[in-house]
Amino acid sequence: MSWSFWKPRMASELSAFARPMKGKGGDMTRRKPLIxxxxxxxxxxxxxxxxxxxxxxxxxxxxxxxxxxxxxxxAPTKEQINIRLSKSVLESFRATGNGWQTRIDEALKDWLKAHKPA
Structure with a gap:
């Protein structure tokens, strides 16, 4: 296999996101490494x-x-609303961690299965 097609590239050409370096040595010589x-x-x-x-x-x-x-x-899009809940209910659901709003939604769906809204 021949490597004749390969030529060294400038640092600015090595990445699709690289920016050309400014002046001799570029800005990279003045910056501290990130690692x-x-x-x-x-x-x-x-x-x-x-x-x-x-x-x-x-x-x-x-x-x-x-x-x-x-x-x-x-799933169908949920609708964003403002609702007032008692402090104890809110604290109880929030204490269950991430997803507490989804759990409130599930609790209300369960309630609707057993009750008819007025």
């Missing part, structure tokens, strides 16, 4: 955050089209 010698990610600084770019500037259109798109719902 330390043990492989742990360090805390980001304000300077790090300022260097980030919005995904809309970097990602290909095909990826942008998929981001934020939700698939079809498996």
């Amino acid at each position: 330390d010698k043990e492989g742990e990610v360090r805390e980001l600084t304000l300077e790090d955050l300022k260097a980030f770019h919005p995904i809309q500037e970097l990602a290909p259109p095909s990826l942008l089209k998929k981001l934020g798109v939700r698939g079809p719902q498996k």
